[in-house]
Amino acid sequence: MSSSLRVVLSAALPLLLSMSAGVVAQLLGTSLLGRQATAELAAFTLASAVLSPVTAAVAGGLRGMSPFVAACRDRPAEALAILKDARWLTLALGTAGAGVVLAVPLIARAGGAPEAAIAELGALPALLAGQVLLSAAGSGAGGMLIALRHSRKVLWSGLSGTAAQVVLLLTLVPAYGVQGTGVAMVTATAVQVVVANVLLLRLPELAGQSWWPGRPRGRRILRMARVGLPLSATLIVKFTVTGGVAYAAARTGVHQAAAHAILLSLDGLLGLAAFAAAQAVTPEVARASSPREARRLILAAVTVAAGGVVAGGVVVLVAGDVVLRLFTQDATVYSLALGLAPLLVAFSLVSNCAIVTAYGLVGLKRSSWQLAAVGTGYGLLALAMVPAATAWGLAGVWGAMIATAALIWALQITGFVRHSAALETATA
Template sequence: METEPPPPRRAGTPASLGGTVRELGAKAFPLYFSMLASMAGGMVTAGVIGNVATADLAAFALLITVFNPLLMVVQGALRGSMPFVAECVDDPAALAPVVRDSTWLALLAGAAGGVVLGLTPLWARAIGVAAPTLAALGVLPAALAGLALLASSVKASVTVLLVGLGRNRTVLALSLVNTATAVTLTPLLVLGAGPVPGLGLTGAALALCLDNCAMAALYLYVSRRGTPLRGHRVGLGAPDRSGVAEIARVGLPTGSTLLVKFGSLSLLGLVVARIGTEEAAAHQLLAVIAGFVFIPAIAVGQSSVPFAARAAGQGSVAGVRRAVTAGYLVAVPVVTASLVLLWALAGPAVGVFTPDPAVRETVVALLPLLSAVVVADAAQSLPGMGLLGIRQARYSLYTFAVCYGLLCLAAVPVAALGGLAGVWAAYAVANTGLVAGQAAAFHRRSALV
């Protein structure tokens, strides 16, 4: 009896776990290095801004405190286009409207966030921001920051497109150019050089705006010339409300999840600040170190979304689950190796961040808890990205709302009973809950593709 041959496998969808691991690793590492480049650029910028007047520094910190969460929500919403992009990788005609809808979502969300930033002088006064900070802020820096957010949203839409298409090396190249531009413009406009006067806060906001606007233009050029869209008209035209809404439906839960996560971590920071100065400093260093070690999981998770999306488009439950399994096999060893290296070099590594021996000892003593937090965070992020790949990201939001909601409720009494160690133990427990919740949700929803 003859059997029907299996349907041909789509390009870019490896048939075996080993093939998926190899291809996913090749996609993830350029994205990982692009994230490191962006973080390095941000650290240089922060160092430059630290040399301006205190009031200017406080005003810029206020703008960035609003800028970053707004951009995070926009980026999360735009990730909703990634499954659609991945399914159209071989069909430029179908890809063009997806890109157009994603661009419209970036413009609409970025403009809304830009208005919030532009109105900072008004709402900052209403919430009681100190008078010297308000005087330094002014209208122009806030308006420039708003324009920067709009441009950065457009950049984010192109980044999602490139990752969805598997063009992660292009993302790395663009990130390096972006970082080089930022570290050149910021010192020049903030501190001045030669005939160029230092502009302080206005210079920082202007550098942020010019960098993001120039990079948005470059990103758009690359998206039209260095992808399958080359030779195909994308345009902008009137927005397709249903297309924009569909991307937002998939992506907004991801943006909301990020907001829940980092809002909760901000609350933990406030709770720890009530314990003492040494504990607050140690907590901040632990958070920075955890962020660095967690980056590989983010890069691998984002890179795995197209694999899961393409498998879901083919109705392959095994393919969807293979993408997440491959993500574990790529990310967990890198995260584990990073933690082992951190433990081996704990003293000198922590000493880079602080000269205070008491803070250093506290951080080193809490490395076991930090490791538990990071490993659990990495483990939960991969099925979470799998849910995004199959367009079910709202289940990640539900899981985060429960686990981090309980963490926020427990933070104050735990800090009173166990101090900084208690807070980080509770953080590890919350992340462990995320592992169980995300894995269960992914297992249930992936069975329905």
């Protein structure tokens, strides 16, 4: 095993275990809603289509701090000050995002979503807005632990939040439906945030440090924003268009919206290894001293990502009938999702390899290139999604998504090769 692959695996494995537990909880929620009522699952899909770009914007601001924290790996107190700067940035993003989440019913009606699904939203938008604010105020401790090479501690915070979410899902969803899902998500976020911050401040180098962000340092926040904001914008573009795709699917019917939601949930499961590898490799790329080292790290991370997708994809393709029946008892939804399983695997393979390459660009502090690549690809998808859905239904939508992911990955590879070459000049 190469040294680069060993470095990525050692950091990614605890993250993979933590995120696997989290995705299992999400799949449980989707399964409970799908087995209870198709309209409730469709309502949750509509809310998630808005929540995803909002939480992505907050997460982008925090992940933009990773290369700066990695540079302070030997000075944890300085790294903590960087985290506090990042939280000032995400508080502004989170406050605006919470307002957007509250407008889910209006956005759903404007998007032409079925009234049966909109009627089931209830208090869900308010609950999810609270989740956004909690995440904006307290997240980032996990990312700092990763950058400081304490990935194993992230596992405990993730498992704590997942345990709370699973218990509440099993307790609340059968009685309260989609509203119970919202309560479980807010509570899980609160538990995870508290545990991650406690574990961070229990590091010997940070003993006695305060949680309070303190006085904002304008210049340092601006420097970090130059990396974090393009990443936030990238994720907003991606998830906004992905949400638009969900609405395009919903316009063809409630069954299509539910099948699309199930496929997206499975994509999240297939991409676990990729997301873990991406988070693990970002600080390592930030500390790379040569183009060759940076490229080896990304190649190792892409290998981990592709391996995870292929392993999960085999299960979906071979035992798809068993897997999909965990999500729905509706024969129409089941048939739609089963027929699109090969397209799901193809999309997941390309898009998740692209995610890893994108995080390499973040490590190089070149997230603006990532924004340009994603803006190009998803801009074209935004133009194609409604005609594709009208002409070929969900198959057309997922075919367009595969083409988009391939284009974005090609552009990101080009950008990473170009910008990693600058490391040679900097070293010289």
